[in-house]
Amino acid sequence: MQIQKDAEILQPQDWTFPVPIAYGPGRLAEIGERCVALGVARPLIVTDRGSQTLPFLSKLQGSLTDSGISSDVFFDISPNPRDDEIGAGRDLFRNGGHDAIIAIGGGSAMDGGKSICLTANNEIDLWAFEFEQPVPEIASSKPFPTLITVPTTAGTGAETESTAMVTHVKKGMKFCVWHPDLKPSLALLDPELTISLPPDLTAWTGADAMTHAIEAYLVPGFHPLCDGLALEGLALVSAWLPIAVREPENMAARGGMLMGSCLAGISFLKGLGLVHAISHMVGAEFNTQHGLTNAIILPVVLRFNLPGMEPKVKRMAYAMGLNDHSIEAFIAEVERILDDIGIPKSLSAINVPLDCSQRIAGKAKMDSAAATNPRTASVDEIRALTETAILQAR
Template sequence: MFNFDAKTSVLFGFNTIKELGPEAIKLGAKNVLVVTDKGIVQAGLLEKVKESLNASGINVAVFDGIEPNPSDKSLVVGGQAARDHQADMIIGLGGGSPMDAAKGIAIMTNNDGTVESYVEVLDAWPNTPLPVICIPTTAGTGAEVSRAAMVNLTEKKIKKALFGATIQPQLAVVDPSLTLGLPSHLTAQTGVDALCHAFEAYIAKFSNPISDALAVEAIKLAAANLREAVKHGDNLEARSNMLLASTIAVISASSAGLGVVHSLAQTLGGFYNLPHGLSIAVCFPYGIGYNLVAEPEKCAHVSRMLGTDTSNMSDEEAANSVVAALRTLNADLEIHDDLRSLGFQEADLPVLAKYSVEDGNTPTNPRVFDVDAATTLYQSMLN
């Protein structure tokens, strides 16, 4: 038995941003708060959103103070901004951070508790959050279709998840034209995150025939388009296919779950305040290397999809070859993965290992993951 649920309506295609206003009206919006960050404003993307909303007669307020790893404090401030505007909808515009923050702000607009009191428990908040529309500007997080929102608990230096069906976006407006200006290093990091969602979902504990079909499609799209999107950011087809891969991967992962690559990476990201995609790229070969024994056939299949010729390999060699394929991908994309220069040090290992095992993605990993395993993996990253 398995359950597959995809609640978010997806509007995909070039210039679909123009449909945002009419779609928001259909969902009952009159006063919306757009949650974004300063980079998105500078890139001129907020203007496109405002244009469409204003043309439909919707009153727009903007909260553009979201950090790269959104903090609990920002969600509280954003919730107040939404109440001041009498908002009836939150729109998240940007990469994973503003979209996750939009979901958190939707909760905090209608609830008085602390952010920390709501993490890691399904729909933990007493009052229903405001409805959310998400508009991704990177091809990576898939936050536009997920029921989770990461938040950095600033004082504890740890990232935790808010999750539940009530914060899953009602609508995702997925417009590849919004990703055209993304710099190549961010295209690389976020693209690897998209591939990782698909790969982890493919081998996760609750993977099922529907999530597998989606994961395989997302892996094929990323394998065929990620290098090209990084190299030639103006290639419309590559951009479009990467954004499609990103969205599909998280529809798969919402059903199947993720695994220890995310457990390890989110711990590093929260502790050292690293971009999510970068910490994923660093941990990707190690976490998958750990999981090979649990799903060797699927790992070999991914390796072939990434371009490895496994015809002369034993089954074990074919499975193992996916680790090399992931390392080659990082190198081709010029992702800087020297952990020491990113702040990682031995003295932090015990707390990092503990946090990663406690991460919300650990329970859906296909192989048991404990503090000893986490310590060994982090040590091998340092060496």
């Protein structure tokens, strides 16, 4: 599959699908004037704890100040956002008289910002927005705040939708919250913001994007829009991820990854699979990095899912530029990329204990991603997959 040339990737672009997207190096400088155009007067910037001292925050606030816009920052968001943190962010939004949220950072910042947005202007409990629940009715007099998303990692693809993963502290489980009426008014994709990302986070978040593309494409059902985005996202990520890890200042690689991540993120509106179902619950219990957890589990679930799916494997292999379109060759290429970018070979390497497997399996079976896995799995089968991932995933 043909991959875009460097010169094309470096050109600024404005797109309107599925939400307004401003893509291109250096475009964070436009955030102030973009807020003015959207009628935003006092945004709350939401990021994660690890990003509170990074230069992009001062650049963001500087652009806002230059446009006459004041802002506050909420950074009390964990790598796996918790429901109590969302409540604290909602209180700051209300007490500060804010009218918009700018979510900037990695996946946790995106999830935190979107979750705060869901509850900022209403008295609806956060968990009423859980994906499996009836969609709450939002009064026209109290619409959701304006939402702007600015990803600084190329992995989650969380910038174009309202879906967010949040840990229910009492249950020790992750759940997806969302509302169809919450859409970002702008997703600003600036590859320059990913340049300073350390190699390990570049690898982990990039592997997350690869997992999104693969799992979304394997979800059963007729959805050519999502399938096309998944394949193009996979093509971009598989081509540019190893380069981005090896050459962190390669702007074309950073741009290719940011767009591949975005496309893969849109594609999983179709659904995900057991990689995410297991990873969500491991992350909720052990606070592991989500993309890293996905990356370790991915080959285990592929070996379970792919037999009988040869036509889809052929198209994915072609997207990755492989001459051999067999299941074995496809899994081998995925594993080669994971080796190339330094992904550990087991969950035990990131301190996930074997004795959690039954508990994780039971929770994973209830995850919404398990319902769209292409092969139905029992709790015992999920437990076996989890144990394999803990002991020796590849």
